[in-house]
Structure formats: C-alpha cells, structure tokens
Amino acid sequence: MSNDRRDFLKKSALLGLVGLSSSLFGEEKLNHLESISNKMGGDAFTLPKLPYAYNAMEPFIDAKTMEIHHTKHHQGYVNKLNETPSTNMDYMSSDEVKCTHVDKYTSSVIRNNLGGHYNHSLFWTLLRANPEGYKNLAEGKIAKAIDEEFKSFDNFQKEFTEKATKIFGSGWCWLIKTKEGKLKIVTTANQDNPLMKLEGEQGKPILALDVWEHAYYLKYQNKRADYITGWWNLVNWPKVEELYSK
Ligand SMILES: [Fe+2]
Incomplete structure (x- = not known):
C-alpha cells in the first residue's frame, strides 16, 4: 500500500472514530487526532529528520557524533516518551507548550525525556554548516538586541561561553527572551529547559547549546571549551532571529 493511501485510510478511520465529517475538522485538528491515535499505537513523538547530512557540521562537530547524538540519544528520549503514557500530558499541544506544563511535581521520566526531545529538536535547527569557518556573527x-543587552557581541559571546563551560555535569546553556522581551543567558541541568516551571529564570529559548559529554566527547574528549569554540562557527543566526522575532 502506498504511504498516501495508508495516510488516507488512517485519517478516514479517525474521522469514523470521532463521528464527524472532515468538513468540520481542519487539517491541523485532524493531525492532532492522528497524533493521539498514534500515541495509543506508540508513536505520538517522532524523531525529526535533520535538514542536513551528519557530516555537514565538520570540522567543528564530527559526523559520528552527529549520527550517534541524533539516532541514539535523541531517539532514546523519543522512545522513552512513547513508552510512557501520561494522563497529565496534553497531547494536543505543541512540544513547546507541553514543556511549559512541567514543574517540580512532574514525573522525572516525563520531565527528562520531554525535555530531551524538545531541547534536541531545537538544537538541530540552530546549527548551520560552515566548513570554511567563516566568521559567524x-x-x-537579534544583533541589535544583543548589542543593547550585552553592550557588544563579544561580551555576549564571552558570557555565554563562560556560563556554558562552567555547567557542572550535564546540561544546557540558553539565550532566552523573557516575558518582558529582555535577552538573558541561563543554564539548566540535565534535560530541563527555561520553558519549564522550575527554579531559575523562565523564558522562550532562542539559542541552545548542549554541553552533555555525548555532544562532543568523541572529538574533543574532556575539552568542553574547545567544543564550544567550534560550535560558535555553526550558530544558525537567521534561525535565532526568527525565534527572537516571533
Ligand atoms: Fe544531547
């Protein structure tokens, strides 16, 4: 059976399930229903495809690290989420909104794996190839906002690098846009993120750096600072701008 045919039958079955005609249901609503239906079948969350090859971030992040990071680590968070049905999770909402519902009472398996899935999905979109290592500003x-908030791009880069380097153990460094529209650099442990209602400053992540050892150990071993220096070459500034402007 072709994928289109399978997709059509699945959506038809869903419409039958809810007893409503497609004219009453927009495509978006239908996709949500399909997502819930899939949840029962175990694939409400899926690993996003990368918009580039695993070797695209060479020489700053090696192909093997990218492949394992995506197909093993990120896939692992996705699998765990799908194995863990949650009555408290609003499956109709986006992953970003789901994260905003996480607090200290949320089960650690949901907190860690939802965070792992959201954080990595964002992280991949914030990389772009730069094999020649051209200066990447x-x-x-967003450049104007950074200048206003941090006085200069150099100051911003220095502060971000310092905070990312000093994270004890596994975690993430973020540039966030707060409710008031200010830019701030914050860090979180493990797979937490600034959308979650946890200790520390909350806001919308517009830049994300994974400093778990799995993100760099094959190439850089324990030299996290060198990985961060390399990563600056890869920041997808147009995407940061898009997230900032939304
Ligand atoms: Fe990671």
Whole structure:
C-alpha cells in the first residue's frame, strides 16, 4: 500500500472514530487526532529528520557524533516518551507548550525525556554548516538586541561561553527572551529547559547549546571549551532571529 493511501485510510478511520465529517475538522485538528491515535499505537513523538547530512557540521562537530547524538540519544528520549503514557500530558499541544506544563511535581521520566526531545529538536535547527569557518556573527534585529543587552557581541559571546563551560555535569546553556522581551543567558541541568516551571529564570529559548559529554566527547574528549569554540562557527543566526522575532 502506498504511504498516501495508508495516510488516507488512517485519517478516514479517525474521522469514523470521532463521528464527524472532515468538513468540520481542519487539517491541523485532524493531525492532532492522528497524533493521539498514534500515541495509543506508540508513536505520538517522532524523531525529526535533520535538514542536513551528519557530516555537514565538520570540522567543528564530527559526523559520528552527529549520527550517534541524533539516532541514539535523541531517539532514546523519543522512545522513552512513547513508552510512557501520561494522563497529565496534553497531547494536543505543541512540544513547546507541553514543556511549559512541567514543574517540580512532574514525573522525572516525563520531565527528562520531554525535555530531551524538545531541547534536541531545537538544537538541530540552530546549527548551520560552515566548513570554511567563516566568521559567524549575529545579524539584523537579534544583533541589535544583543548589542543593547550585552553592550557588544563579544561580551555576549564571552558570557555565554563562560556560563556554558562552567555547567557542572550535564546540561544546557540558553539565550532566552523573557516575558518582558529582555535577552538573558541561563543554564539548566540535565534535560530541563527555561520553558519549564522550575527554579531559575523562565523564558522562550532562542539559542541552545548542549554541553552533555555525548555532544562532543568523541572529538574533543574532556575539552568542553574547545567544543564550544567550534560550535560558535555553526550558530544558525537567521534561525535565532526568527525565534527572537516571533
Ligand atoms: Fe544531547
């Protein structure tokens, strides 16, 4: 059976299930229903495809690390989420909104794996190839906002690098946009993120750096600072700008 045919039958079955005609249901709603239906079948969460090859981030992040990071680590968070039905999870909402519902009372398996899935999904979109290592600076509105908040791009880069380097153990460093529209650099442990209602500053992540050893150990071993220096070459500033402007 072709994928289109299978997709059509699945959606038809869903419409039958809820007893409503497609004219009453937009495509988006239908996709949500399909997602819930899939949840019962165990694939409500899926690993996003990368928009580039595993070797695209060479020489700063090696192909093997990218492949294992994506197909083993990220896939692992996705699998665990699908194995763990949660009556408290709003499966209709986006992953970003789901994260905003996480607090200290949320089960650790949901907190860790939902965070792991959301954080990595964002992380991949914030990388872009730069094999020649051309100077990679912010541009446009985000460049202006960084200058205003941190006085200069160099200051911003220095502060971000310091905070990321000093995270004890596994975690993430973020540039966030707060409710008031201010830019702040924050860090979180494990797979927590600044959307979650936990200790520390909350806000919308617009730049994300994974400093778990699995993100760099094959190439850099214990030299996290060198990995961060390499990563600056890969920051997808147009994507940061898009997230900032939304
Ligand atoms: Fe990671």
